[in-house]
Amino acid sequence: MTRTHGRHRVLLLGAGYLSIWAHRALKRKLGREVDFTVVAPADAHAFHGWTGEVLSGELPPQAQLSPIAEAMPGARHVRGLAQRVDRDAQTVEVSLTDGATETLHYDYLVVGTGQYENVDSVEGMQEHAFRLRAAGRTEALVTQLDRCLAEPLESSSPEQRKALLSVVVAGGGLAGVETSVAIAQRMSRAAAGGHELAKVVLVSATEHIARELPPKLRAHVRKEMRANGVALIAPARVVSVAPDGVKLDDGRWLPTATVVAAVGHRPRPLPGLDDLPVDSRGALRTDRLLQIAPNIWCGGDAASIPLASGQTCPVDAAWAIGQGSWIGRNIARAVQGRTQREFTWKSVGVTAGFGRGHAVLEAWGMSFHGRPAWLSRALFFGYYLPSRPQLRRVLRMLRNRRGAG
Template sequence: MRRIVIAGGGYAGLHAFAEIRKRLGPLIRSGEVELTLIAKDPYHTYHGWTGEVLSGRLSVGNTLTVLPTLLRGQYVEGEIGRIDAERQVVEITTPDGIHRRLPYDHVLVATGSRDPFSRLPGLAEHGWCLKNTRDMQRFVDHLRTFAGKRVAVVGGGMAGAETASALRERFRRLGRDVTVELITSGDLLFRQLHPRFSRLAAAGTRILERQGIVIRRGARVASIGQHGPVLENGDLVLADMTVVAAGVEFSPIAGLERLQATPGGRYIADPFLRACGQDNIWLAGDIAEVARPFGGGLCPVDALWAMKQGELAGANIARAVLGRGIRRFSFRGLGQAAGLANGSGISELYGMTFRGGLAWFIRVCYFAWYMPRRTDGAAVLRDLFADRLAEAIGGLGAMLRPAAQGRKSLEAAAERGRAP
C-alpha cells in the first residue's frame, strides 16, 4: 500500500485532495492507495465572504464546509506536531489528546499562514484578527454587543479595504454612525493593483471615501494598545475596537529543518512544487514560496494561487504514484477583486477592469464557483441575491410611501373642498 498524507485543510490541501482522488480513485477504492488529510479544525473556512459576513449579509455558517462529510472519512482532526522526513511519519495530537503517527510515502505540506501575532505587540491582547475561523466567530459575536463609536482597521490592501467597508456598512444598516478609520503604511490603497491598475485602485479609494471611511495614509502601526493602534512615531489612533487585516506569518514544522526555507519560515518549492532536493515532500499554498511562472517574482499569498498550487501538487503526486512524469507549475493568474460598500466593488479579470455593481456581481459569481462544493456556492448566491432583492423591495417601498401619503393628503384636501 502507498500512503499519501496532506497536512492542512485550507485551499491548497482541499484542492490537492480532490485532484488525487480524481486521478487515483480506483486505487484508493481497492485499498492500494491510502489518502488522508489532516486539519486542526473539522471544517474548511472560505475567506472570500469575510466582507459579507462582517456586513451582516451572510452568516458565518455560509463560509464553512464540514470536512468529514466532504472528505468521506479520509480525514483526521489534529494538530501537526512533527513531520519526520527520515522515517516518513507525520506526528499529530488529536483534540482528545491522543498522539498518532501517520506513515507516508508522499506528504504535501499545505499548512498555510497565520495572523502576525508575534511581530505586532498587543495584537493578541487588544486587537482582532479574522484569518482564523474561531477568531472570526468570536469577532462576529463581539460585533453583536459592540457599543463603541470608533473602529480602526489596519491594512491598506484588499483585505483591509473590504473589512473597513463591510464594518461601515454594517453599522449604517443598524442606524449607527460609527467612525471607521482605515490605516495604511503606504500612500496608496490597494497596493496589489499598482502600478498596472492604478486607475482601478483610485476608483476603489473613491468608493471608500464616499462611504464615509476615514483613510490615514503613511502611518505604520508599531503595536496595538488598549485604546487603539500605536504608530511608529508614537501617535495613538483612538479606537474602541481595532481590527488587523494586514500581513501574515508562518510557523515552521518540527522535523523539516533540513528543507530550504526563507528567513520568515516559508519552505522553498521547486518548479514542480516539491521541496528542493526532495522526491516525496511537496509544497503548496501560503507556506510555500513558489517562483511565479515565466518571471515576475514570487506567487502572491492568496486563495486562488493556493488553490492552483494545490491542484498541481495533487496531480503531480498522483503522477508520481503512477510512475508518470510530473509537470511544472504554469498558472499565470486570473485576476483580483474587492467587494466594497453596498453591492459595489472593483475587480480585474484577465486584465479587464470593472467597478461598481458589475464588479460586485463578477466577484460574487467568481468566488461562488471556487467554493469547495457547488452546493455551498449555490447557497451563498441564493442568500446574497435574496438579501439584495429584499433590500431593493424595501427601498422601493420607502420611495412609494411618501408618494402614497401625498396622494392621500390631496384626496383629503379635495374632499374638504367639496364639503358643504
C-alpha cells in the same frame, strides 16, 4: 494511518484551498487507489471569499464554513496540528485538539499549513486584536461589533461611546481595505440613536493601499472607502494595542474597543522541514514541480514557488487553488511512474468586493469595476466554494436575508 489493501497513503497538512484542490484532482485521477488523511484543527474550511459579506451583514458567519467532510469527501479527518515531520520514516507527529498525540504515516505528503498573522511584532495585538484567517474568527468579530452597537449609549460616558463606536483596522493591503469598508457598512445600518458617531479607521504603513491591484483600480478603491466613510491614516503604524485603543508610531492615540489585525503574515515553521531552503518570508522554496523533498509537495501561503518568468507566485487563494490541482495531478503521475510536469498555471487575476453591486476586478490584464466586476466576483466565488451543499445553503441564506429585508 495504515495502508489499506495496498492503496497509496496521501497525507494533507491543512484544510485550505491547496489541500482541497489537491484532494479533488488526485481523487479524480486515481479514485479508490488512494487513502486520504487531512490534518486540521477545525471541522470546517473557512472560505475567505465571503468575509466582506459576513462583516457587512449580507450573509451570516455560517456562510464561510464548508464542512471538511463535504469539501474532501472520503478523507479521514484528524483534528489537530502537525508538529514534526520525519522524512526518513515518512511520518508526521500530530498534536490532537483533545491533548493526545498521533503519528501518521504517508507515502505522499502535501504541505498546506498556510500562514498566521504576524501579531507578535506589535505590543498587545496578540491579546486585544481580532483576526480573520481561522474558522470562527469572523463570527467573533461580528459578535463584538454587534455588542458595541447594542451597548446602551445613555449608560456610557462620551469617551466610552467614542471607543465603542470606533473600529481601527491595521493593515493597508486588500484584506484590510475590504474589511474596513464592510465594517463601515455594517455600522452605517445602525446609524440611528447616536450611532452617527460610528467611525472606521484604516491604518496603513504606506499610502499605496491595496497594492495587490493595478494603480487604476487602487484609485477606485479609495473612492469606495470615501463613499463608505472609512478614514485613512497613512503612512503610519500601530505600535501598541490596548483594550481601549491603539497607539500609532507618531504618538497619536486612537480610542477604540475593536481592533482588527490585517497585518502581514508568516508561514508556520514545521520541524523536520526546517532544514530546507526558505525565502525572506520563511516560506519553503519549491522546485518547478512544486516539490520540496522526495514525495513531499508544498504550496499556498506556506510556499515560495518559482515561475518561468523568474518571479515567484503571488500569495493568494486563486493561486493556491491552481497549485493544489497541479500537485494532485503530479502525485498521480508519481504514483503511475510517469514524469511530473513543471508548474505553468496562471491565475486569471485578483478581485475585491465593497457591497452589493460594488467591486473591482483585474483579469487578463484588464481592469473592471462596478456591477460587472461584482457579478464576475460572485460567480467566481460561487464556483470555487469547496462544497456544493454549502453553496446551496449560501444561496438560501441570501434569499432569506433579502426576503426579510
